[in-house]
Amino acid sequence: MSLHFKEVLRWLHRWVSLILFPLFALIIVTGAILSFDPVLDDLRSGPAASAPADAAALVQLLDQVDPGQRVRSVVVEEGGVVLLEFRQQGRSRFEAFDLDTGEALALRGEQGDFFNTVKHLHKDLLLNAAIVVEIATYLMVLVIIVGPFLAWPRLRRTLMGWHGVGGWIALPLVLMVSVTGILMSLHIGTPQLPPQHPDDRRMGMAPAIEAAMAAGDLSGVRAVDRFKNSAAAVQGVDSVGEAVYMVSHHGVIRQDRFPGLVTSLHEGTWAGAWSGLLNLLASIVLMGLMVTGLWSWARRIRQGRRRSGDEDADILVAYASQTGTAARLADLTRQALQAGGARVMQASVAGLSPVEFKGFRQVFLIASTAGEGQVPEQARSFLKALEGADLAGCRFSVLALGDRGYTHFCRGGEQLRSALMAAGGEEALPMVKVDGDPAADWRRWLDQVAALLGMGLGDVAAPQGDQSVRLTLRERRQLNDPTDPDTHEVWSLRFESAAPLAYRPGDLLLVRPGVGEPARPYSIGSTPEDDPHSILLTVALVTHREADGTQRLGKASGLLCRQLKEGDVLEGQWRAHPDFNPPEDPKRPMIMLAAGCGIAPFIGFIAEQARRKSRRPAWLIFGNRKRGGDFFHGEKLEAWHRDGYLERLDAVFSRDPDGGGYVQDRLSDAADALMDWVLDRDAVIYVCGNARTLGEGVRTTLARSLASREGMTPDQAARRLGEWEAAGKLRMDLID
Template sequence: MATLFSGARALVRWTLFQLHWVVGITAGSLLMLIGLSGATLSFEEEWLAALNPGVLSVPQRSTPALTPPQLLAALGPLPAGQTIGTAIFSATPGHSVELLLKTPPGAPKALPLYVDPYSGQLLGTARGQAFFDWVERLHRFLLLPREPGRVAAGILSICLLWLIASGIYLRWPRQPLNWRVWLSFNPRLKGRPFLWALHAVVATWALPAWLLLASTGIYWSFDAVRSTVDGWADVKRAPRMKPEGRNKPEAKAEPAAAPDLSAAWQRFQDTVPAWRELRLRLPERAGGALEILWLAPDAAHERQRNSIQIALDGELKKDQRFAEQSAGKRALAAIYPLHMGRYFGLPVRILMMLSALALPLLGISGWLLYLRRRRQQRDAAAQRKALTPSAGAGDTEEQTILVAWASQSGRAESLALRTAAALQAAGRRVVVKSLAGLAPLELAGYPQALFVVSTFGEGQAPDQARGFAHALEQAELSLADLRFAVLALGNRQYAQFCAFGQRLQASLLQFGASPLQPLTPVCDSEPQALEPWFQGLSRFGVAADTLDRLAPAEVAPIWQDWQLQQRDLLNPGSSGEPLFELSLLPASAAALPAWQPGALAQIQPQHPPLLVEAFLRAHGFDPQQRCQHAGTTRSLAEWFATSVLPASCVAGDVAALLQQIEPLPPRAYSIASIREDGVLQLIVRQRHHAGGMGLASGFLTAHCPLGGTLALRLQPNPAFSVSLESRPCVFIGNGSGIAGLRGLLRERVRHGLGDNWLVFGERQRASDSLCASEFDHWIARGLLELDRVFSRDAEGAYVQDFLRQQAPRLRALLERGAVIHVCGSLQGMAAGVDALLAELLGQDGVAALAAQGRYRRDVY
């Protein structure tokens, strides 16, 4: 049942993602227009005032402005037989009177006329008003006829609500109360991480405004929605007139002949002593009443209108105050000013405009993400096609160059593809293969082969190349016709640096193959060591400019400053060494960079400050002396905090001391969190030895203060990636290996994937039940089965021993296609698990499991 539920969750998420981008690139393109036009209308009055000096306002005068009766009398007849529908007066000195003209049925809307409030002189129409009217029709009706346009705009509002809801679901983090996850953004990001962060974070900021804009748009667009809401507010409206109804000729009313408004105006002044704006609706027939809609000086918004009707003889017919209306009617009156952002003043108005502009920004970023994904898919397909010789090619098989790779972190594969691309640019026929899919016997079919291989752990082949390495050891080959070169990747921290590459070279020589050049060993932190490899490609006709582009392309991940936010002891009272959970964030308080679950964090360790100071003073140096080295100025203490302390040095000779600077090798740790958690977490064991605490673990768990900064860079680890398929996953680990496993489990749980079995070993149940509350929560949800194994408790056992007892269950899961993840110590646990799998499957079976990507390890 849990498997079906998790599979359904994964299907729902995939479906939502597909619908999100389909709606985004269709309706989202029109929503860009809606947002841009809405932002344009936000400050329509201010734009028109700037474009029309002397029309929308006139210079203030010492004489008082004309009263409405005086102004209408002084105005005289309008041109072309136009008639006034509404006259809008403002109490602001110098503000022109606006005349809204009556429009015959079926005729285009007439532009307002403006009148000098002091003289009654007609000032004409406002320049730009026609443009803003066009923008309003675009915004409200998409330039369609009124009724279908209104419905289309409502459908777009529904699409916006869908994009909001699906976007929240797809982005929902594990720690939803962490504001940094939702709102922080790192402008230094590049490429897809930048676009994704821009798309997600800007949408989150604009979300409240979008909800308001979409809901009000739906209210105006659909009669059923509007009548329902009006019913809740106890408001009754006349039915909307059908489009054809507006084109029917109306009965002509007898026009009023220049009515005298003096008595009515005097009654209004007696009734309303102060006002901010008023709208006069003139009587349509003789004997009709003057209707005035007016705003009080303290009105909160432009729709908070009071209504009064006065007969021409001064008799008060109706006096309805806004404050006396029902709460529902007052709420409905606030919809328009809320939609326009005018309810709460200029700051909110600006925010609403920016939220409207976020729609085209989100549309553009969404399109760029979509096009980038499509381009990457096309590029990958083209690269595979380009790197696969087509049938019937002019070159013969004897001219083909094999480029073979074996990678744990993905770096070897990347270098192999770049090598193959350079060869193809030179017109050479190339075949690129992983050692996981290559049999040693196939090597005899190639005249030349280039191997790019990494070494895993203490001299081992990468997991996916174990089958090839084992078969090569057992093979009997004659490779006298093969010429080869080996690029060996490794880490100098390990005693057996580049051991697999060296063994591969030795085996090829043993089978009679001839080297094209000496083995090229490269450490992770020495990208410049690649130059001999790329220069060696010149023998295949690779041009010099191509080589110049290749060598600088190998750039190590960027070091960035991170801040230690929190450090928690996970195993108080344990008989083992302390185990700490560390929480880190970028020091700049920007958004987290992206990483894939299972990735590593490389830390630049530092000596304890007192140790560095004691060393420098013991050799006659001032720790605070500022010195320049490699173009950077730092104190001696800062230089040697991250440098190997020299075994010997000349006392007081600063120049000679600086020449001995050798950076401390970085230390890699499994990341225990996922990006959606809003924080990068590590789980670090505080190591102790005869000389004290371990260098890196001591720095992280003791010497680096809370709030202190450290250098960190993210390192991909594709060989330990998470499976997001609806298949069983087995997670095996011990000690601080819980870090890498927890990151993978969090990602599976985030996607609603169950069928997860965690087998984890530590010392004692009482003190070493790590992450208990989190795992218990997943167990309660049916997403995790957990077996803890404690070696120091009564009847204690080790992980590999427990798994041997569970061999039938493990075999059954493997038959169902299970993926096995192992994280923890290579000696003991990981080696024992490897031996157990060999017992169950045989060495060839384990190699096949790894080649299929179903045996993924992060061991140390």
């Protein structure tokens, strides 16, 4: 089936059931209640008579006890007991009589009006709106039929896994109840009726029996019911055998069966009263399918919408952060302004579209600079979207974080500011540029913000800055095959700290190669739970070739991989990186996508799992050039996989024949499983490696899989990824 067609089907399946959820639920729940009706009837009215009542005697009784012909139904029970149903002010009332003596008898049980009301609700919503129910039933059948085209049944212990398998197994049953409903509304497979006119009076019970006696040779009667507008159905026995006479003021038609297979299938009376329990099961399954579908849809929406702050905020604190500093400052800014009485929303620009800025009285943007003077990865699509945006009247202020050690100081913040101005935004406070540790500058900027808003500040928490650490190199081991020129030089380094450290795997160690030089961040790939004095790094040696052909080493990586000797001391800084730590919720699954030395933080993630004996579902896709030459930490990873700390391990090698290509190729091959993890199990996706190759490849593959699975346009899928980033469901730690 073509992808596009499948997307259309998925769209129909989802939106028809979401929009009509209340109506579907009403039809299904009332249907479920009605499936008890025949059962209760059976229990209440005692066994049906084995011998029918004499037709002439019954007419005589009716003439005697119901001269006004108000009885709506007649049932003949064992022992010559005749049960008559009267209606008074819309309510049913029952009376029992002895056929032989005409005496009134005590009732065995009281039949309420309840089932009648439910039946009407089921058939016409108590509003004479049978056509609405009919159309809804057509659409319900459409939703049911489309379901199996969307996915093969696969046993997965997820909400959507149950939804899929449940839908497949129950398909015949749920189709049976819904299709028979449609057939009934079309009068297909239901008893043939004699002609009727809209202004006919209702058929009386006694005249109906007499008409049946006159037209055929009906001798015994089991039951009489009003049927459709002005007709009646007389069930009984004639010279041929069991028969039903459909009687109207204009004719009589004899049938062998009543009410017909279609109706008895729909009402669940095809094998006696108790076969209705199958219909009850169908209703429960249908409700279950609707609720699981709705629930998982709602969860997906929620996954993308996580913003913190006040719903009715008129102040927005937006941030664009690469390693979490701007995000932390945005958090503290929001808290301080809220404490001062303002209504504030805080969000990453990854999850915002530029027009949203216009909905706020003031926007405060805290933006860092990454790479060589670029905006952080999470702000790239926002910056692009600003190109065509109209932000006339939008008032904004920027706090730009940076480091003068880099050539393009605070260029990320500058780019965002220029784009906001070009779109028509008005700068409320002049941009403040921060060099290095932002604590003091941020605090001053916050005072300006408060003054601009004309408010005082509540308690202001101090931002936690980077912490100095003194480390001794204890061990350095080359991870790639030194004899293979086709692999990059990568080392594993273990440092020791005299003081215990309370970092998390994924936090950063900032290494400054010299005074005035910019610091370079390295992901920490260990857990203090193994040893609080130890830190593990995985470092690629960066090399540049000069114009004259000589090779120059990267300053920070050269220091780590060459200059430092075992036993030497390194003065570094430890920076918390909460955006790139394992998920807070110890059960929430995680997917780790790593290329080359992007494996660095994940070694710590899985080590933490193993130390805690955690069975959190974890899936790692690692990509590099050659299995033989550069499967970094391969043995350790395979052991963790064997021991169950990694539920799934995929290693792909682009230069091996049949090596599986790149990480994004494996991701694309496993698109179904990937979407199961991400959408149904609410996994967090971590990506670490090169921005241009891995970052963009993963982004494209994710957007494509999402678009196909969810029936979205490429734009919608890209926006959803942005929302995931803002909500911390997609976390990228990339290097240019």
